[in-house]
Amino acid sequence: MLRFLLNRGGQALIAAFGVVTLVFFIQRLSGDPTALLLPETATQADIDAMRVTLGLDRPLIVQYWAFLSDLLRFDLGRSFVQNADVWDIVSSRIPKTLQLAFGALVVALLIGLPMGLIMAITRGKHVSKFIMWIVLACQSMPTFWSGIMMILVFGVWLRWLPSSGTGTFAHLIMPSIALGLLSLATYARITRAAVLDELGKDYVRSARARGVRTGRLVRHHLLRNSMIPIISITALELSQLLAGAVIVETVFAWPGLGLLTVQSIAARDFVVVQTIVLMGAFVTIFANLAADILYSVVDPRVRLAGQS
Amino acid sequence: MTGRGATFKSTLTWWPAGLLLVLVICAVFAYWLAPFDPDRQNLLGRLKPPGFEARGKVFLLGSDELGRDVLSRLIYGARVSLLVAALSVLLSGFVGVTVGMAAGYLRGWIETILMRLVDIFLSIPAILLAIITVAVLGPGFINVVLVLALTRWPRYARVAYGQTLAIAGRPFVTLARSMGASPLRVLALHILPNIVGPLLVVATLEFGLMVLFEAGLSFLGLGVQPPTASWGSMLSTGRNYIATAWWIAMFPGFALFLLVLSANLIGDRFGDRIGDGR
Numbered sequence: 001m002l003r004f005l006l007n008r009g010g011q012a013l014i015a016a017f018g019v020v021t022l023v024f025f026i027q028r029l030s031g032d033p034t035a036l037l038l039p040e041t042a043t044q045a046d047i048d049a050m051r052v053t054l055g056l057d058r059p060l061i062v063q064y065w066a067f068l069s070d071l072l073r074f075d076l077g078r079s080f081v082q083n084a085d086v087w088d089i090v091s092s093r094i095p096k097t098l099q100l101a102f103g104a105l106v107v108a109l110l111i112g113l114p115m116g117l118i119m120a121i122t123r124g125k126h127v128s129k130f131i132m133w134i135v136l137a138c139q140s141m142p143t144f145w146s147g148i149m150m151i152l153v154f155g156v157w158l159r160w161l162p163s164s165g166t167g168t169f170a171h172l173i174m175p176s177i178a179l180g181l182l183s184l185a186t187y188a189r190i191t192r193a194a195v196l197d198e199l200g201k202d203y204v205r206s207a208r209a210r211g212v213r214t215g216r217l218v219r220h221h222l223l224r225n226s227m228i229p230i231i232s233i234t235a236l237e238l239s240q241l242l243a244g245a246v247i248v249e250t251v252f253a254w255p256g257l258g259l260l261t262v263q264s265i266a267a268r269d270f271v272v273v274q275t276i277v278l279m280g281a282f283v284t285i286f287a288n289l290a291a292d293i294l295y296s297v298v299d300p301r302v303r304l305a306g307q308s
Numbered sequence: 309m310t311g312r313g314a315t316f317k318s319t320l321t322w323w324p325a326g327l328l329l330v331l332v333i334c335a336v337f338a339y340w341l342a343p344f345d346p347d348r349q350n351l352l353g354r355l356k357p358p359g360f361e362a363r364g365k366v367f368l369l370g371s372d373e374l375g376r377d378v379l380s381r382l383i384y385g386a387r388v389s390l391l392v393a394a395l396s397v398l399l400s401g402f403v404g405v406t407v408g409m410a411a412g413y414l415r416g417w418i419e420t421i422l423m424r425l426v427d428i429f430l431s432i433p434a435i436l437l438a439i440i441t442v443a444v445l446g447p448g449f450i451n452v453v454l455v456l457a458l459t460r461w462p463r464y465a466r467v468a469y470g471q472t473l474a475i476a477g478r479p480f481v482t483l484a485r486s487m488g489a490s491p492l493r494v495l496a497l498h499i500l501p502n503i504v505g506p507l508l509v510v511a512t513l514e515f516g517l518m519v520l521f522e523a524g525l526s527f528l529g530l531g532v533q534p535p536t537a538s539w540g541s542m543l544s545t546g547r548n549y550i551a552t553a554w555w556i557a558m559f560p561g562f563a564l565f566l567l568v569l570s571a572n573l574i575g576d577r578f579g580d581r582i583g584d585g586r
Contacts, residue, residue, distance in 0.1 A: 011427070018428030029444050136576070140569035142520055144527050144540075145561030148547050152558075156551050163550075243433030247524055251547060261436075262528055265443045277440045281432040288431065 004296055012289045019281040023274055024067050028060070050080070071278075081269040090257065090275050096166065097256030100249070101241040103176030108183035108237070113230070115184075116191025117223070120199060121214065131188070139185035143244060147178035147251035164253035171254075179248040183237045190233050194226035228298050235291035239284035324570035331567055335386040342380035343368070346537045350375030355553040370555040373545060381537035382559055388526075388538040389567060392449065393518035396456035401511050403457065404464025409495050409503075411465070412472030423469060426462040434459045438521060442530040449532050452525055456518055467510050471503035505582040509575055516571030523564050539564050 034050045042050075050056075055063060070077065076086040115131050122128040154174060155163030162171050198204060199222070207217055242257070249258035257276050264272040334341055343365065353362050353375040360367045369378040411422040429437070441455045475481060476499065484498050525531035526540025534541060539560035546557025 014424060015428050015431045018424070019432055022428060022432070023440065026441055026444055029441070136569060136572060137565075140516065140565055140572050142523055142543075142561060142564045142568070144524065144543055144547070145557070145564060148543065148550055148557045148561065151547075152550050152554050156554075239433055243435045246435060246439065247527065250528060261439065265439070265528075265530070270443070273440055273443060277432065277436045280436045284433055285431045 001296075005293065008289060008292055012285050015285050016282060019285070020068065020071060020278065021064075023278055023281075024064055027270070027274065076275050077271045079269050079271050081264075081267050082272075086271050086275050089272055090260070090279070093255065093257045093260045096254065097242065097245050097249070097258065099172065100175055100179060100245055100254060100256055101238060103172050104180035104183060104241050104244075105234070105237065107176050107180030108187050109234075111180075112184040112187025113191050116188040116193075117195055117218065119188065119192040120195035121218070123196065135185045135188045138181040138188075141181055143178050143182065143247050144251050146181060147174065147248055150174045150178060151251070166254055175248050175252040175254050178251065179241060179244050182244065183241060186233065186237060186240075187230065190229050191226065194229045195222050198222050198225050228295065231298075232291040232295050235287040235294070236284075239280065239287045242280055242283060324573040327566055327570045328574070331386050331563075332390060334383045335390045338384045338387055342377075342383045344377035344380040346376060346380040346384040347535045348376060355549065355556075357553070358555050369559050370553065372542070372556050373549060373553070378542075378555060378559055381542060382539070382563055384537040385539045385542060385560060386563070386567075388449075388532050388536065389519050389522060389564070392452055392456070392522040392532070393515050395453045396460065396518045396522075397511050397515050399453065399457035400460040400514070401464050401507070404461035404466075405468045405500075405507060407461065408465035408468025408470075409472045409499065412469040413476055413491060413495055413499065422465070426465045426469075429459070429462040430466075432459075435521065435524065438525060439528070439530065442525060447525075447530045447533055449536075452522060452531050455525075456521055459521075460514060460518070463514060464507060464510060467506055468503060471506055472499055475499050475502050509579040509582065512571055512575030512578060516568040516575070519564065519568050519571065 034047050034056065055066060058066075074087075076090075078084070079086050079089055082089055115135065119128045119131045119135075150161075151163040151174065154161045161174055162168075163174075165171055204217065204221065207221060245254075245256055246258035246261050248254065249256050250262050253259065257279075261273055261276050264270070264276075338346075344367075350362070350371065351374070353360065353367070353371050354373060356362075356367055356371045356375075358368060358370040358378075360370060367377050367379070369382065372378055372381070407422050407426070411419040437459045438455050441458060442451060445451045445455065472495075481494060481498055484494050489498070522531055523538070523540030523543070526538045527544045529541070529544065531540055532538045542560040543557050543564075546553070546555075546560070549556055
């Protein structure tokens, strides 16, 4: 187990290091990053001052090293546009995005799980077919469109829900649904596949032969045994949701990290964008690691396979 | 996964492909099909509802905030969506398959480096990677294609790698090698034909995703720039006029939905038929 943890943790570290490197070099794609870091109104004197501040006169490898060591010391830099510490800007938005991601996860789980379960049990029947259509529709729905259409129907026409902003529970409903639809489809599919997988096993057949009713079978056997893939996909979905938040937050003017990303790009506040991208990547790496460890705890075959 | 395949095959064999064909025709023949010039403004006919008539011509789907015909922009917008998606799928597929096959066949340190690289790319949420890269490179048609290819090649690499590993140990590959075939020849003539099915499934599903990504980038103002009609940027405008002119956002979004849905349906059914390589 320890060997598996070390091995997997090492992989995660390498991935994190790679992401930082990638982000650093992507920024250098344009040649001179000062243009990205300063507002469009910057004068030549500002640009020169910036070059010195950033040490852009130094060789690329030295700059890269400085970038790495700053990150290790958790020094994320300063936003010159907002004249504030990047961490202060970013951290104030994190709770909002988490709130939204959590809402979306609830929507996805509450609707996606039962849908997948019903699809598996009624396999081949019309109900199953019908639900599969809904799943496919959710999967193909552009979040910005479903969001805008919800605003139109529930915000503009019916006036049931506020169409943008934040504050009350009512504000959270539409963005959560818009963001949750794609994950809902994923959950429905995973659950369906997992339950179908279990349904084919011997213990289900013998339970049925003993006369166990479907309801009891689902509650006592199927759900519990199908949980592994569902739990492990949750870790991955969480990072998907954080990325999807960029668009949903823009649609609903939800003041989280996603909206901050878009605003920062418009304001050419690149330090902030870079920080958010790195955070997104780290969350993904960590979620993957957590999912793998969880998986190996539940199913020892996983970690044994890694050793051979 | 036979259940869904069996029930869906009968009813759904033709329409997703048909819909895709219709959209391709719209994109190719946009000049002849569109009732108006998509960029022509008419400030007197701004924000008119569907069916509005002006100078003997009907704006079937209404007009936008500059008085441009929504239907014409919708038809021209199909070009951007389809072209960007097709080009980025081709490019990322080419890069990803090459990398994946090389890693799976050559093994050793090449495999380690390439697949680690794949892991790194996959650990950045694709849309964030796309956003940061476009923000650096600047928006525009070519850049969007490049960025989408850059973000999505690892997906193909993963599949190509796994499939190559599985095929490379088969007797016919060993035979070809023992007869002196070069790695390139083995990969191109013996392995590629045997792994192309799962790759096509991925490509089809990715096509739908690329359509969504392009629209998403355009929606955020990072895609193809105005005045070029693109469904994403139409939606972005429509968001601002949602209270007064719902038709601006409704139709491009619906078109996007149908396009992505048909790509997903085709990919899904194809995957069922060949026994899913994902």
